[in-house]
Amino acid sequence: xxxxDNVSKHFTxxxxxxxxxxxxxxxxxxxxxxxxxxxxxxxKSTLLNLxxxxxxxxxxxxxxxxxxxxxxxxxxxVMFQDSALFPWLSVRxxxxxxxxxxxxxDKDERASRVETFLKKVQLWRFRDAYVHELSGGMKQRVAxxxxxxxxxxxxxxxxxxxxxxxxxxxxxxxxxxxxxxxxRKTVVFVTHNVREAVRLGDxxxxxxxxxxxxxLDEPIALARxxxxxxxxxxxxGRIMKELRxxxxxxxxxxxxxxxxxxxxxxxxxxxxxxxxxx
Amino acid sequence: xxAVGALLIGWACIxxxxxxxxxxxxxxxxxxxxxxxxxxxGELGRxxxxxxxxxxxxxxxxxxxxxxxxxxxxxxSWLRAAVGPLVVGLQALPSICWLPLALLWFGxxxxxxxxxxxxxxxxxxxxxxxxxVRAVPTMYIRAARTxxxxxxxxxxxxxxxxxxxxxxxxxxxxxxxxxxxxxxGELLYVAGGLxxxxxxxxxxxxxxxxxxxxxxxxxxxxGFERILFxxxxxxxxxxxxxxxxxxx
Numbered sequence: 001x002x003x004x005d006n007v008s009k010h011f012t013x014x015x016x017x018x019x020x021x022x023x024x025x026x027x028x029x030x031x032x033x034x035x036x037x038x039x040x041x042x043x044k045s046t047l048l049n050l051x052x053x054x055x056x057x058x059x060x061x062x063x064x065x066x067x068x069x070x071x072x073x074x075x076x077x078v079m080f081q082d083s084a085l086f087p088w089l090s091v092r093x094x095x096x097x098x099x100x101x102x103x104x105x106d107k108d109e110r111a112s113r114v115e116t117f118l119k120k121v122q123l124w125r126f127r128d129a130y131v132h133e134l135s136g137g138m139k140q141r142v143a144x145x146x147x148x149x150x151x152x153x154x155x156x157x158x159x160x161x162x163x164x165x166x167x168x169x170x171x172x173x174x175x176x177x178x179x180x181x182x183x184r185k186t187v188v189f190v191t192h193n194v195r196e197a198v199r200l201g202d203x204x205x206x207x208x209x210x211x212x213x214x215x216l217d218e219p220i221a222l223a224r225x226x227x228x229x230x231x232x233x234x235x236x237g238r239i240m241k242e243l244r245x246x247x248x249x250x251x252x253x254x255x256x257x258x259x260x261x262x263x264x265x266x267x268x269x270x271x272x273x274x275x276x277x278x
Numbered sequence: 279x280x281a282v283g284a285l286l287i288g289w290a291c292i293x294x295x296x297x298x299x300x301x302x303x304x305x306x307x308x309x310x311x312x313x314x315x316x317x318x319x320g321e322l323g324r325x326x327x328x329x330x331x332x333x334x335x336x337x338x339x340x341x342x343x344x345x346x347x348x349x350x351x352x353x354x355s356w357l358r359a360a361v362g363p364l365v366v367g368l369q370a371l372p373s374i375c376w377l378p379l380a381l382l383w384f385g386x387x388x389x390x391x392x393x394x395x396x397x398x399x400x401x402x403x404x405x406x407x408x409x410x411v412r413a414v415p416t417m418y419i420r421a422a423r424t425x426x427x428x429x430x431x432x433x434x435x436x437x438x439x440x441x442x443x444x445x446x447x448x449x450x451x452x453x454x455x456x457x458x459x460x461x462x463g464e465l466l467y468v469a470g471g472l473x474x475x476x477x478x479x480x481x482x483x484x485x486x487x488x489x490x491x492x493x494x495x496x497x498x499x500x501g502f503e504r505i506l507f508x509x510x511x512x513x514x515x516x517x518x519x520x521x522x523x524x525x526x
Contacts, residue, residue: 072424084421086516088439093454097435150425238433263344 002028002051002154002186007060009046020046022211023060033180033187035201039195039250041242043212044190048158051188052078064154074102077147081159082153083139085131085146091118092127102150117145122178137168144176148183157189161196173199177224194243197237199226206239208246216242228261305485309493312486321475322494327459329471330498332388336395337456340450346398348407348448349433358408365401373398373489374462381467391463398459399452406448410441417518443511445520457499 009021020022020043028034029110036044040067049055050062053072062069064076072078077098085094095114104110118124131139142162147155161169177200180187191197197204206216222231286306293305300308316322351358351365376397380390414437422436438445464473472491479487 054420054423061487072426074426076424078421079426080417080421083419084417086418086436086439088442098425099429103426130517130519132517146425 001030002026002188002198003063003066004047004051005061005063007047007050007062008055009043009055009057016070018241019211021050021057022213024213025060026205026214026217028186028188030186031184033189033200033202035197035204036188036190036207036213037192037197037204037239037243038207038212039192039209039247041121041212041250042207042209042246044192044207045158046073046212047207048078048156048188051154052076053154054078066214069227075152076156077150077152078159079140079143079147079155080253081162083131083136083143085139085142085275087131090128090130091123091134091142094131094142095149098146099149101220104150114150117149118142120148120188121175135168136164137172140172141175141263144179148179148185154186154188157187159190159192162191167198174225176200177226181224194236194239195232198222198232204235204239206242206246209250215246260269281345282294288464297493300484304489308486309489312484313444313490313493314473316487316490322491325470325475326494326498329464329473332365332391332395332471335457335470336392337399337453338458339392340396340452340456341397341403342398343396344403344448344452345445346409347400348404348445349411349511351404351408352411365404368397369401369405372462373459376464379465385468388469391460391467391469394463395456395490399456402455403445403448403452403487406451407441407445408447410444411437414440434497443520446507446511450503450511451510453505454499457502461495 004024004026007021007024008019010017010019012018020041024043024047025134036047038044045198050057051069053069053076082193086097089097091179095117096110099113104113114127115124118127121144123138123141123145126134126138131142134142143160161172164172173196189197189200203221204216204219205214205216207213208215216239218235219233222235226232290305290307293300293303293308296303308520313322347365351362373394376394377390380393382388385391418436418440419432422432427436460471461473464471465477466473472495475491476488479485479491
């Protein structure tokens with residue numbers, strides 16, 4: 001169980017103090033798939049970095065099973081929007097490196113784990129390829145294998161599919177759902193895409209901006225595998241309505257107070273940028 | 279091949295019909311004869327061996343020290359503030375300018391010439407390493423940290439490999455500087471080596487010898503720079519995915 005208690009975080013820049021997170025409290029159960037959703041600047045990635053241990057909060061506490069989080073650890077794997085694979089290592093060695101760092105000493109065991117997880121993401125055939133030879137979707141598959149191989153308890157995903165084309169993303173959604181159902185890891189998945197969040201999560205946590213805080217915490221009671229039609233659309237519509245005011249707020253701050261939404265330009269319609277593209 | 283042939287013919291023509299007498303500008307034939315002669319006597323072999331030994335020794339020292347210093351400069355801001363400007367400033371100084379001091383400090387010895395070679399290549403390797411390490415995407419470091427990499431392992435397994443393309447470029451540049459510093463040093467301070475052979479040729483008025491040594495210097499320089507470093511650099515850039523980005 002991951003417990004966040006009154007977590008606050010701010011960054012100071014030339015333009016003043018920016019409260020990224022303000023008094024965020026959240027409990028994530030073992031084996032749960034939670035999607036953190038929100039417009040840019042709502043602190044969802046910061047929250048993920050805090051759980052990963054890459055950053056420390058100004059106030060509040062973060063704990064896993066009652067133990068406070070003090071830095072990164074092999075119990076939590078992180079996947080980034082950019083695969084962050086190492087170009088000087090082959091696909092196989094990239095996955096192996098993660099295992100080695102996580103403390104797997106036995107070479108045979110490492111080799112068999114590498115094989116298992118590369119097969120799981122269907123890239124065993126490309127085991128000796130180098131990163132520059134892979135497509136964006138393949139890189140994220142390798143990154144997923146690298147994250148899963150050390151058998152972490154928690155998988156932290158920071159917009160892992162945001163840079164992929166819609167078709168590749170669709171395929172990866174299905175595969176990620178399958179892998180999650182088979183392994184039952186706790187997953188914290190950050191996205192700005194409402195459909196992606198509803199499609200993947202047991203629970204969608206919508207975050208508000210300036211300061212970042214939890215605005216809506218919605219369980220998604222839908223059977224898997226989920227498609228984009230039907231009930232998913234129902235949830236998407238409901239969450240979109242909440243998201244609208246947040247997006248407007250961001251626009252006003254980024255552009256001007258005089259910004260006026262064109263009719264239908266802000267979420268609610270399926271063709272809009274937020275949540276579109278699936 | 280054709281270009282080389284044309285060049286040789288042009289050279290032969292200038293030597294024969296040009297404004298300088300033959301003894302001042304010998305043709306390719308004369309130079310080839312002289313080359314053959316110094317090869318047979320073993321004079322050239324000894325000079326090449328001496329020069330290459332100095333080159334390798336000095337270069338090995340400056341590579342090791344340069345990479346270490348570069349990494350430290352990149353990661354320790356206080357060190358950068360303290361000696362960064364000094365490094366950039368000294369880099370602008372041609373290394374042969376160190377010779378008078380080196381002769382005072384080390385006397386007329388191998389150490390003096392090694393010092394000049396080291397000073398010639400050390401700082402360019404340091405600067406290249408520093409900028410390469412600073413340009414390592416933070417993404418790699420963050421990813422490695424989440425996987426559990428810390429301290430020494432973060433450097434040896436992630437930061438150094440990530441910076442390798444830039445470091446190789448620095449090593450190549452350092453090699454060129456080391457080679458030039460060595461030749462300048464050997465010309466001025468006579469103690470064996472190719473530079474001394476050049477000086478000897480000049481003193482004897484034997485321009486064929488001078489030019490044959492120049493040819494050897496060119497061949498050695500090309501061999502190491504283009505063939506050795508060129509290939510290593512190309513392969514590293516391909517592997518790291520830079521070559522693709524440039525082509526695109």
